[in-house]
Amino acid sequence: MAKRRTNEERESPTFERALEELESIIARVESGEIGLEESIGEYERGVGLIRRCREILSRAEQRIQQLSLSDIENGQASSPEEDSDDEGGDEESSF
Amino acid sequence: MSGRLPFDPARMPPRSHSPSAGAPSDRPLTVAELAQRIDSALKGGLPRTIRVIGEISGAVQRTHWYFNAKDDAAVVSCVMFASAASRSRTPIENGRTYVLSGRVEFYAKSGKVSLLVDRIEPIGEGELDAAFRRLCEELRVLGWFAPERKRPLPAFPRRIAVVTSATGAALQDVIKTAGVRCPAVDIVVVDVRVQGERAAEEVARAIRAIGRRSAELSIDAMIVARGGGSKEDLWTFNERVVAQAIVDSPIPVVAAIGHETDTTIAELVADERASTPTQAAMRLTPDRGELLRQVGDSRSRLLAAVRRVLHSETQRLRSAARQPIFRDPAWLLWRSQAQVVRASERLAGVVRRRVLDGRVAIAQASQKATRISPEVRIKILRSRLDASAGRLGVALQRSQRERVQRIDAASRQLESVGPRSVLGRGYSWTIRKDGSILRSVSQVTAGDTLTTQLADGRVESVVGGSTSVELLGRLRGSHASRRRAVDPSTPMLFDSAPPAGGQDQ
Numbered sequence: 001m002a003k004r005r006t007n008e009e010r011e012s013p014t015f016e017r018a019l020e021e022l023e024s025i026i027a028r029v030e031s032g033e034i035g036l037e038e039s040i041g042e043y044e045r046g047v048g049l050i051r052r053c054r055e056i057l058s059r060a061e062q063r064i065q066q067l068s069l070s071d072i073e074n075g076q077a078s079s080p081e082e083d084s085d086d087e088g089g090d091e092e093s094s095f
Numbered sequence: 096m097s098g099r100l101p102f103d104p105a106r107m108p109p110r111s112h113s114p115s116a117g118a119p120s121d122r123p124l125t126v127a128e129l130a131q132r133i134d135s136a137l138k139g140g141l142p143r144t145i146r147v148i149g150e151i152s153g154a155v156q157r158t159h160w161y162f163n164a165k166d167d168a169a170v171v172s173c174v175m176f177a178s179a180a181s182r183s184r185t186p187i188e189n190g191r192t193y194v195l196s197g198r199v200e201f202y203a204k205s206g207k208v209s210l211l212v213d214r215i216e217p218i219g220e221g222e223l224d225a226a227f228r229r230l231c232e233e234l235r236v237l238g239w240f241a242p243e244r245k246r247p248l249p250a251f252p253r254r255i256a257v258v259t260s261a262t263g264a265a266l267q268d269v270i271k272t273a274g275v276r277c278p279a280v281d282i283v284v285v286d287v288r289v290q291g292e293r294a295a296e297e298v299a300r301a302i303r304a305i306g307r308r309s310a311e312l313s314i315d316a317m318i319v320a321r322g323g324g325s326k327e328d329l330w331t332f333n334e335r336v337v338a339q340a341i342v343d344s345p346i347p348v349v350a351a352i353g354h355e356t357d358t359t360i361a362e363l364v365a366d367e368r369a370s371t372p373t374q375a376a377m378r379l380t381p382d383r384g385e386l387l388r389q390v391g392d393s394r395s396r397l398l399a400a401v402r403r404v405l406h407s408e409t410q411r412l413r414s415a416a417r418q419p420i421f422r423d424p425a426w427l428l429w430r431s432q433a434q435v436v437r438a439s440e441r442l443a444g445v446v447r448r449r450v451l452d453g454r455v456a457i458a459q460a461s462q463k464a465t466r467i468s469p470e471v472r473i474k475i476l477r478s479r480l481d482a483s484a485g486r487l488g489v490a491l492q493r494s495q496r497e498r499v500q501r502i503d504a505a506s507r508q509l510e511s512v513g514p515r516s517v518l519g520r521g522y523s524w525t526i527r528k529d530g531s532i533l534r535s536v537s538q539v540t541a542g543d544t545l546t547t548q549l550a551d552g553r554v555e556s557v558v559g560g561s562t563s564v565e566l567l568g569r570l571r572g573s574h575a576s577r578r579r580a581v582d583p584s585t586p587m588l589f590d591s592a593p594p595a596g597g598q599d600q
Binding site: 026057060062 | 249251253261270273274277278279280281282285287297300304308383387393397401404407
């Protein structure tokens with residue numbers, strides 16, 4: 001379970017992580033210390049992160065899970081990532 | 096009538112027990128006697144009517160009501176008989192605290208002490224406030240309200256857990272607010288009782304279970320909420336178990352209990368206190384519009400930064416393309432030729448300079464050489480030679496003089512010890528025909544010719560005879576005769592001449 005989640009995190013980071021990484025990419029490119037080729041590579045990564053952030057924000061449907069006390073105590077409930085990465089496909093064209 | 100005494104239970108026991116009362120105390124009591132004594136001790140030691148504040152548990156409401164009154168430290172069983180129960184206007188509920196009035200009795204048949212309750216009243220404002228203040232003080236001392244203990248809330252939680260009643264208005268407020276602000280934040284509702292029996296325990300268990308599974312379920316924060324209600328209704332959130340669970344939570348907790356004016360312990364220990372459930376949802380869900388703007392800004396900055404890099408690189412490329420080498424390849428050749436020409440010019444310059452330097456040196460040297468002519472040099476040398484010759488002459492003369500003086504001195508010294516000066520004092524030496532010095536009597540025989548050297552000449556003589564030393568020894572008394580005989584044979588003559596001579600003369 002934990003292994004799957006870390007994989008998932010690398011491919012589709014949380015909003016906070018994505019925004020943080022985006023900021024550091026911008027800082028690197030703005031510093032002018034990296035060359036053209038590296039800048040373009042960073043830019044592409046940045047575009048991917050922006051897409052990820054928008055994807056997360058654009059989810060219109062609120063997901064609510066209701067559990068009883070025994071559900072949460074006895075290991076019921078699922079982690080939210082199970083069906084989260086299929087949305088925002090049409091966002092790619094927006095950048 | 097007289098034969099039958101009327102049975103009076105009130106009077107019977109003292110009478111039947113009167114012998115034992117006065118009897119020595121070591122007689123064992125019967126159980127009934129003990130029970131009786133316990134009962135009278137209780138009645139004697141306690142007021143007739145007692146008021147007790149306690150939480151009700153294990154209530155059984157049949158004809159009579161049976162329940163326990165408890166607090167953290169003790170439990171007392173209670174009975175409310177049907178007559179009193181039917182009159183009571185306060186319905187009892189497990190887990191809630193009431194003020195009970197009644198008297199204490201020892202029920203001998205079951206061996207139990209019970210509070211026989213006449214009246215049940217809901218707990219008064221005063222008692223609740225007192226309990227609240229006590230717990231507040233205790234938790235403040237423990238540092239549970241300290242601001243430095245409180246954790247910051249996540250900026251964008253993946254999931255929020257809400258501990259509340261699934262049917263309450265508080266949940267609906269949270270869901271609605273979160274949905275408007277950012278539907279991307281997931282919500283997990285854990286349904287619990289928020290008032291009444293076991294409510295505090297359920298709330299505490301829910302908070303702990305969420306904390307335990309927060310990593311697994313990606314829950315980044317939780318809301319503990321309850322809508323408005325009376326002070327008693329909200330009492331669950333003033334219980335220590337709830338406060339403890341919130342303090343122990345590994346993820347930040349936002350508490351919103353009742354209305355804005357209500358303050359509960361749960362809110363005081365939570366990482367963030369919200370005035371209402373709506374407020375709690377506002378605190379924990381980010382504003383989607385604001386975040387979209389932020390992402391948009393980041394996108395613009397990234398684009399601008401990349402464009403700047405592109406622009407400056409393009410500029411560099413352009414200026415490189417303007418270099419002659421790219422415009423005219425023959426320029427490279429021309430440049431090399433120019434370099435060769437410059438190098439040879441430099442070389443020629445160096446050579447010229449060195450030749451010139453050499454000439455200057457030679458000129459200077461010859462100038463220096465002609466300044467001293469041979470004539471002058473000869474003159475100088477001659478004067479130097481004359482001076483040397485003069486000095487040499489003086490030195491030679493001085494040394495000659497010294498030598499002569501030394502020779503004179505030496506010859507004077509030599510003369511003073513030499514044989515001739517000895518001869519002058521009257522000594523002589525004799526040599527034989529073969530020229531050897533005559534040293535012993537045995538060397539001569541009669542008829543030998545000897546030559547004796549004296550100071551002023553020689554004497555030739557012929558030996559008439561000789562006498563040995565043994566013979567001379569007899570004549571020891573006479574110095575002169577002995578000396579005469581010894582003298583010629585003494586080789587010490589030259590060494591010790593003065594004392595010998597001095598003695599002689």
